[in-house]
Amino acid sequence: MSAVLAHVAALAPPCIEVERLGVRFGALSVIEDLSITIRQHEFVSLLGPSGCGKSTLLRIIAGLIPAASGTVRLGGQPNAAALRLSIMFQKPLLLPWRTALENVLLPLEIEREGGKTSSLDVARAERIVARVRLQGFEGAYPHQLSGGMQQRVALARALISDPEVLLLDEPFGALDEMTRDALNQELLRIWRSENARLKTVVMVTHSIQEAVSMSDRIVVLAARPARLRQAVDVSLPHPRDCDSAEFSRIQGRVRQLVRSEA
Amino acid sequence: MRIPAWIVSPAFILLALLAWELVVRALNVPAYLLPPPSSIFASMERSLLVHLAVTLGEALAGFLLASVLAFLAALAFVRSPTLERGLFPLAVTLKTTPLVAIAPLLVLWMGTGWSSKIAAAALICFFPVLVNAVKGLKAADAEYYELFRAMKASRRQEFRKLRIPFCLPYLYSALKISSSLAIVGAIVGEFVGATQGLGYLIMISSSHLETDALFSAIFAAALAGIAVFQLLGWIEQRVVFWQSVEAE
Numbered sequence: 001m002s003a004v005l006a007h008v009a010a011l012a013p014p015c016i017e018v019e020r021l022g023v024r025f026g027a028l029s030v031i032e033d034l035s036i037t038i039r040q041h042e043f044v045s046l047l048g049p050s051g052c053g054k055s056t057l058l059r060i061i062a063g064l065i066p067a068a069s070g071t072v073r074l075g076g077q078p079n080a081a082a083l084r085l086s087i088m089f090q091k092p093l094l095l096p097w098r099t100a101l102e103n104v105l106l107p108l109e110i111e112r113e114g115g116k117t118s119s120l121d122v123a124r125a126e127r128i129v130a131r132v133r134l135q136g137f138e139g140a141y142p143h144q145l146s147g148g149m150q151q152r153v154a155l156a157r158a159l160i161s162d163p164e165v166l167l168l169d170e171p172f173g174a175l176d177e178m179t180r181d182a183l184n185q186e187l188l189r190i191w192r193s194e195n196a197r198l199k200t201v202v203m204v205t206h207s208i209q210e211a212v213s214m215s216d217r218i219v220v221l222a223a224r225p226a227r228l229r230q231a232v233d234v235s236l237p238h239p240r241d242c243d244s245a246e247f248s249r250i251q252g253r254v255r256q257l258v259r260s261e262a
Numbered sequence: 263m264r265i266p267a268w269i270v271s272p273a274f275i276l277l278a279l280l281a282w283e284l285v286v287r288a289l290n291v292p293a294y295l296l297p298p299p300s301s302i303f304a305s306m307e308r309s310l311l312v313h314l315a316v317t318l319g320e321a322l323a324g325f326l327l328a329s330v331l332a333f334l335a336a337l338a339f340v341r342s343p344t345l346e347r348g349l350f351p352l353a354v355t356l357k358t359t360p361l362v363a364i365a366p367l368l369v370l371w372m373g374t375g376w377s378s379k380i381a382a383a384a385l386i387c388f389f390p391v392l393v394n395a396v397k398g399l400k401a402a403d404a405e406y407y408e409l410f411r412a413m414k415a416s417r418r419q420e421f422r423k424l425r426i427p428f429c430l431p432y433l434y435s436a437l438k439i440s441s442s443l444a445i446v447g448a449i450v451g452e453f454v455g456a457t458q459g460l461g462y463l464i465m466i467s468s469s470h471l472e473t474d475a476l477f478s479a480i481f482a483a484a485l486a487g488i489a490v491f492q493l494l495g496w497i498e499q500r501v502v503f504w505q506s507v508e509a510e
Contacts, residue, residue, distance in 0.1 A: 087412045096504035
């Protein structure tokens with residue numbers, strides 16, 4: 001089953017193509033000669049020592065930072081507008097004067113000319129709020145919600161524009177382990193659900209276990225300047241058993257790769 | 263029995279007034295130096311209300327004028343760093359020049375009527391609003407701007423949905439400060455040349471050694487300042503409920 005999935009993924013058209021990417025902040029070379037192809041329906045984790053340029057790579061894919069050299073193609077096009085794309089950060093970045101539901105509606109308000117959202121939009125926001133299991137908290141303000149709930153609102157906000165690509169910068173990194181595991185499971189559930197348009201997820205993480213339990217492929221980056229160290233395929237079926245021998249074997253291999261870099 | 267919180271502050275004020283009354287009477291302090299509170303309250307006439315209204319009106323007009331101008335200036339500064347670099351030193355100069363030094367000029371230019379007082383009140387209110395509005399408009403984390411750019415928000419949307427709401431608590435703290443400053447500005451303007459207002463009353467009664475009338479004007483000014491400050495604080499909790507920031 002997993003072998004079949006991996007096979008399908010290898011045949012899927014490329015979604016994000018990074019080719020010979022170079023990024024400099026002044027004299028400092030942050031990313032050098034980095035090439036990665038991420039295919040549709042792939043869940044890819046970016047792993048590497050802190051400060052290695054993972055977040056920078058994510059921002060370049062999102063079109064927030066320009067590349068100094070090389071190209072980034074999304075859906076075969078050279079600009080970020082070709083695909084619907086959402087980004088989510090470690091901080092929830094909610095607007096404190098808006099309720100949870102109003103925060104979720106923000107991307108639609110920005111998208112709609114004139115800023116007016118329809119009752120259809122509201123109904124959709126309510127559905128997505130329910131999907132991240134926040135029913136009953138639609139009218140709550142961010143300061144009334146726990147950190148985990150705030151991050152659920154942020155996830156709902158990232159999902160409401162029905163993105164094809166979801167970019168996650170350590171999305172649950174600031175949360176306690178139990179909350180993080182629960183949110184990771186829900187993220188997987190949403191990614192795997194049939195009716196979502198969401199195809200591709202790129203997640204920056206510090207946690208090897210998180211990377212192995214979530215992704216199809218783990219891209220380990222070398223530090224300063226970031227280069228591709230190695231990509232590790234994870235062809236375990238979901239839901240993954242963290243205690244299985246295969247899981248431990250992959251986890252050990254990734255840990256070795258990361259250690260040799262740190 | 264617990265004492266209700268709202269009663270504490272008025273009770274202390276009453277105690278202080280009582281002590282003042284007793285000490286002045288016991289030591290036989292001459293009334294032109296320090297009149298007892300009883301004769302201050304006795305000296306209060308209906309005309310005090312007119313003077314108070316004039317000063318408050320001037321202060322309010324100056325405060326509103328300065329708030330609007332300072333906020334517009336802050337918007338321009340945030341849009342154009344060049345403008346900020348060029349004009350901010352001018353704003354600082356304006357702030358560091360004492361109002362008492364400028365007030366005679368204002369009266370010279372605009373006469374002894376209300377316009378020079380409004381200008382004085384506006385001058386003293388302008389800077390705190392400007393500084394805090396600029397700070398507030400830049401207050402959101404850098405990641406908020408990335409989020410908005412990733413949502414493909416226009417510059418206008420970024421201002422309306424992110425920067426301005428983020429600025430409101432800062433603006434509000436600045437307004438609380440300027441509201442009391444505005445009364446000071448109007449009174450200073452009236453010192454220089456006026457025919458009515460609390461500042462005029464203070465000048466006249468001090469030169470006539472009517473110390474009780476002088477004190478009644480001071481009391482009125484202080485009460486008005488406290489009332490406006492409290493009112494703004496009460497509104498703040500309802501408008502910018504999500505946070506309060508300390509103004510500069």
